[in-house]
Amino acid sequence: MFESLQAARADAILGLIAEHRNDSRPDKIDLGVGVYRTSEGVTPVLDVVKKAEQILIDTQVSKSYIGTAGAADFNAAMQALVFGDDAPDERLTTIQSPGGSGSLRVAASLILRAAPDVTVWASEPTWANHIPLLGGAGLKLKSYPYYDTDKHVIRIDEMLATLRSLPAGDVVLLHACCHNPSGLDPSIDEWAAITEVVVERGLVPFIDMAYQGFAKDLDADAHAVRYMAARVPEMIVSSSCSKNFGLYRDRVGTLTILSGDSEAREIVDSQVNNVVRTIYSVPPDHGAAVVSLIIRDSGLRGDWLIELATMRGRLQKMRGLLSDALEEQAPGHDFSHLRRAVGMFCFLGVSAEQVAKLKQDYGVYMTDSSRINVAGITRDNVSYLAEAIAATLPAA
Ligand SMILES: Cc1ncc(COP(=O)(O)O)c(C=O)c1O
Known part of the structure; x- marks a missing residue:
């Protein structure tokens, strides 16, 4: 049977990670990988996670299955974290999911059950796995303009014009904050304009939301979710705890569906749980139990907020340092867009040829699109990095 298979296309980022690992140059730099790292190059287990894990070890009495929806205390805590105090609870269904990816996958099946012919519109560009994941589940996907690669701004007018042309019922995939890969998020006014079109067109x-807390803070980063939840009849929100709790491999996230009313919510709730049963049956528990302890205990929550602010601050600082170093090393070239980005990613804004040269001549690794993860920058490597980038630029 398996003889009929062709090898699957290699994952570009995984290939880049392997190339970087095999590079023996001591000053090599990895700006490709999609995880947070400290100045020592480590993706740490947060101290608060260690504390919560110890509590779990001491108090957990069973490893029996949890239900398809996961743990009720975790779901309630996450719903409050994402939707805030004014959440329209009676219309919301939240389930625990295996990471943000698991949540997206369950959402895809739910959409297909509810409206098999709709198109899901994703930003151009979007997270590299959005299209394979949602398309692989069977959804039809198209894209709306988002990032202007020359001017390094959001193509808001073109985006709105595309949304205005969509048929009612189509789905618009949006990044709540820290847009991956561009690092550029709509302003408050732009979110209002997007919401207006969504309501007007019945989208x-x-x-x-894979990076809550990585741009400004937990509440500000949830603005789009909360603003829309107060204005639209239906909405889907996928949330990941991989980055903000550093729980990547433990697979923690939620899927929340906002239904038109409480009756519709009951039906959606039964369907979403049924979808889970047919895919992975029940979610993993450990990471979610850790997150639940942290969010619900004021002491642990305070500790978490400090560690979250440290991660966010480091990303901002490194982006600023690179921008300063480039101003010095590459006069006449404009990299001011780096400072406008938030979160882990942004585009450096160089060509695929320059990306190849950076890798070959300097051991600096990033994706062909020149998306960089600023967590790969340190005080020690930033001068070398700016010099390498400057050396690959055309004369100003
Ligand atoms: C925009 C976006 N959505 C979803 C995910 C998936 O996150 P998880 O690792 O929790 O599945 C990522 C991870 O990089 C992401 O960047």
Whole structure:
């Protein structure tokens, strides 16, 4: 049977990680990989996670299955974290999911059950796995303009014009904050304009929030979710705890569906749980139990907020340092867009040829699109990095 298979296309980022690992140059720099790292190059287990894990070890009495929806205390805590105090609870269903990816996958099946012919519109560009993941589940996908690669701004007018042309019921996939890969998020006014079109056209927002707390703070980063939840009849929100709790491999996230009313919510709730049963049956528990302890205990929550602010601050600082170093090393070239970005990613804004040269001549690794993860920058490597980038630029 398996003889009929062709090898799957290699994952570009995984290939880049392997190339970087095999590079023996001591000053090599990895700006490709999609995880947070400290100045020592480590993706740490947060101290608060260690504390919560110890509590779990001491108090957990069973490893029996949890239900398809996961743990009720975790779901309630996450719903409050994402939707805030004014959440329209009676219309919300939240389930625990295996990471943000698991949540997206369950959402895809739910959309297909509810409206098999709709198109899901994703930003151009978007997270590299959005299209394979949602398309692989069977959804039809198209894209709306988002990032202007020359001017390094959001193509808001073109985005709105595309949304205005969509048929009612189509789904619009949006990044709540820290847009991956561009690092550029709509302003408060732009979110209002997007919401207005969504309501006017009867579109369904599908918000992916993989970086809550990585741009400004937990509440500000949830603005789009909360603003839309107060104005649209239906919405899908996928949330990941991989980055903000550093729980990547433990697979923690939630899927929340906002239904038109409490009756519709009951039906959606039964369907979403049924979808889970047919895919992975029940979610993993450990990471979610850790997150639940942290969010619900004021002491642990305070500790978490400090560690979250440290991660966010480091990303901002490194982005600023690179921008300063480039101003010095590459006069006449404009890299001011780096400072406008938030979160882990942004585009450096160089060509694929320059990306190849950076890798070959300097051991600096990033994706062909020149998306960089600023967590790969340190005080020690930033001068070398700016020099390498400057050396690959055309004369100003
Ligand atoms: C925009 C976006 N959505 C979803 C995910 C998936 O996150 P998880 O690792 O929790 O599946 C990522 C991870 O990089 C992401 O960047």
